[in-house]
Amino acid sequence: MNKELFLLAHCKGVSQQLLRKIMSIDPTLKLFFHLKDHEWESYFQFKKEKIQAIKKEYHSLSFLALEKKYKKDNIMFLSLYDQAYPPLLKEISDPPPFLFYKGDIELSHSPQSIGVVGTRNPSRYGRFALEYIINPLILNNWVIISGLAKGIDALAHTLSINQKGKTIAVIAGGFYHIYPKQNQPLAEQIMTSHLILSEHPPSTPPQKWHFPMRNRLISGLSKGTIIIQAQKKSGSLITAQQALEQNREVFAVPGSIFDEYCGGTNELIQNGAKLVQDVSHIIEEFPG
Known part of the structure; x- marks a missing residue:
């Protein structure tokens, strides 16, 4: 499970459509966090203010804190890359990059x-x-x-x-x-x-x-x-x-x-x- 993807999914400025676009351009997210502002604008057609807001929100989040809170509330999560991801859902044109679930x-x-x-x-x-x-x-x-x-x-x-x-x-x-x-x-x-x-x-x-x-x-x-x-x-x-x-x-x-x-x-x-x-x-x- 990609921790960076998990945190991006929690950023209010990152829509499902944007998350899918990011994953299609940079599936490992290795490039994403090294992009300069003008490269963000080139890839994603964002204004500088929005880019900075997303970066700020991303760096304000803690994977460990969120994981601990969700575990306490029995909320599980998985990404599109996980083996447990619903197989039929992988077949649609716009599968959610991330799923949160409770139960089996x-x-x-x-x-x-x-x-x-x-x-x-x-x-x-x-x-x-x-x-x-x-x-x-x-x-x-x-x-x-x-x-x-x-x-x-x-x-x-x-x-x-x-x-x-x-x-x-x-x-x-x-x-x-x-x-x-x-x-x-x-x-x-x-x-x-x-x-x-x-x-x-x-x-x-x-x-x-x-x-x-x-x-x-x-x-x-x-x-x-x-x-x-x-x-x-x-x-x-x-x-x-x-x-x-x-x-x-x-x-x-x-x-x-x-x-x-x-x-x-x-x-x-x-x-x-x-x-x-x-x-x-x-x-x-x-x-x-």
Whole structure:
């Protein structure tokens, strides 16, 4: 694990995109810390003030202090170069250079992993559809991956736990800012016996743009993603689009044409997503 990379990941002035660019130009980070200001500007198109701010913040951080704090809070971390890094996530175009996690990282290596996302306000039909579709997957040892959000996400995690299955939650923001707060008890359960992942340092509060970033990790960790009840403009459809861009399967559960919360899923089917009426429609896409 590269300590320099770890500290750079904690610098507020260093975005995920910049961190990936730095790694592509200088994977060992041997060159990076010897660049002169004008070379930073040439490589990364930064103004001198930002370069100096990043350098100052970097030198203010202590690897040992952060490591000690995270160890006390049972927060683990790994880089893209580590063997334990989720293999499916390595395949996407923009894998996080760093991951922070609590729980069993081996779950992210499961050959049977499926993403489940949907509305924050599921109807009775949505709840029944979720249980009908994913219960057999759980009983057949599929790891259920979702985003710890209110609604379908939380229900998918809870169903996995109640049925003695395994689940992975991907969160926006860091571990010291679990969102939404009402799902803190569920998060604690997942941390204890399952797995929670974040690409953000633990002290990072969730921001609006973190949620679509999180969604690409849900689809990236999964062989396919199931969409259950989604409006035409929703985060679930962003996840579906990201799954397609990652060359992953997209499954959509159809709904009533009179239900606004099914408009997005029905549109996905119209545009080529696989219509799912029972679990066999998912299983048949993964022979063996």
